[in-house]
Amino acid sequence: MAIVDAILKVERFVSGLENADEFYNNERTFDAVLMNLVVIGETVSKLSEELTGRFHDIPWNKIKGLRNIIAHNYFGVDAEEVWQIIHSSLLILKEDLTNLLKAAG
Numbered sequence: 001m002a003i004v005d006a007i008l009k010v011e012r013f014v015s016g017l018e019n020a021d022e023f024y025n026n027e028r029t030f031d032a033v034l035m036n037l038v039v040i041g042e043t044v045s046k047l048s049e050e051l052t053g054r055f056h057d058i059p060w061n062k063i064k065g066l067r068n069i070i071a072h073n074y075f076g077v078d079a080e081e082v083w084q085i086i087h088s089s090l091l092i093l094k095e096d097l098t099n100l101l102k103a104a105g
Helices: 002-014 022-023 026-045 049-054 060-072 077-087 089-104
Strands: none
Touching: 002 026, 002 077, 002 089, 022 026, 022 077, 026 060, 026 077, 077 089
């Protein structure tokens, strides 16, 4: 699934970075992560309502909302907030999607 692939890329990109400042100051990594977060949001927006409705505990609207923030306010993106999302919400999303794929499979 493209979303899980994008999450795995984000995890690889930030591996070895210690904090949000390092993350932000590494331009390639910061840009690559934001692009993959956009990919995740775009992919989520294309999922069927039937699928998202069956897994209503996943915050689909928040995921799409983050994509919109990045796409429309790129220079206003808060690196600390993205860092926290990567290290908390993204891990949960990966786990949820892995379970979703097993259930569908």
